[in-house]
Amino acid sequence: MLTKAVLAVSLVAVLAFAGAAFAGxxxxxxxxxxxxxxxASPSGSPLTATSTSTPHYGxxxxxxxxxxxxxxxxxxxVCYQGDALALNSWDAYFGPLSGQTFVLGSGMWAxxxxxxxxxxxxxxxxxxxxLASTSFHVDA
Numbered sequence: 001m002l003t004k005a006v007l008a009v010s011l012v013a014v015l016a017f018a019g020a021a022f023a024g025x026x027x028x029x030x031x032x033x034x035x036x037x038x039x040a041s042p043s044g045s046p047l048t049a050t051s052t053s054t055p056h057y058g059x060x061x062x063x064x065x066x067x068x069x070x071x072x073x074x075x076x077x078v079c080y081q082g083d084a085l086a087l088n089s090w091d092a093y094f095g096p097l098s099g100q101t102f103v104l105g106s107g108m109w110a111x112x113x114x115x116x117x118x119x120x121x122x123x124x125x126x127x128x129x130x131l132a133s134t135s136f137h138v139d140a
Contacts, residue, residue, distance in 0.1 A: 028068035030131035032075070032120040035061035038101060055104055056139045057111055062101045063118055065093050069131050070122035077102045079109065079116035079138065086114045093120075104138050114138045 037053060038060040055061050067073050072094050079087035086109035092098035104114075117135045121128050 028070075028131075030065075030067035030069055030073075030120055032063050032065050032118055032132045032134050034063035034134065035102075035116075035118065035136055036063065037061055054137065054139050057104055057109070057113070059104050059138075060101050061104060063093075063120075063134070065120050065132075067120065067122075067131055072122065073131070074121055074123070074128070075100075075102075076119045076121060076128065077116060078119070079104070079114040081109065081112060081114045084108075087116070111140065113140045 035055050037055050063075055065073055065075065072092070075091055075093055077087060077089045077091075078085070087102075087104070087106045089102050089106070091100055091102065093100055104116075105111075115135070115137055117133055119128075119130045120132045121130045123129075
């Protein structure tokens with residue numbers, strides 16, 4: 001009898017941990033690629049993605065995103081110079097008003113190299129859930 005009780009408690013614990021582990025994972029597949037450096041055409045028309053070369057401070061960049069987890073994905077770009085936060089920027093990657101570009105610089109980042117990570121994610125009950133990420137270096 002004691003063996004059955006221990007087995008039942010163990011099974012409940014395993015299922016509880018498994019449920020917690022799967023509860024945080026989004027359904028669907030997601031990816032983020034880039035950064036792609038943007039450049040204006042000679043005629044001054046809108047920016048277009050031109051290369052996947054190493055971005056530099058001051059460049060405008062974008063990412064290619066894909067997800068089946070949501071129809072309203074966001075990208076959060078976070079950059080550090082050493083341990084100091086240099087940039088924390090967000091953009092929607094859906095809808096007509098989204099810019100889908102980031103300028104590598106901010107009031108906290110006045111120049112120099114940085115290391116960045118772009119997080120593709122979605123809003124779930126007022127919490128940001130990361131679906132995919134990519135890290136890269138920015139040259140001075």
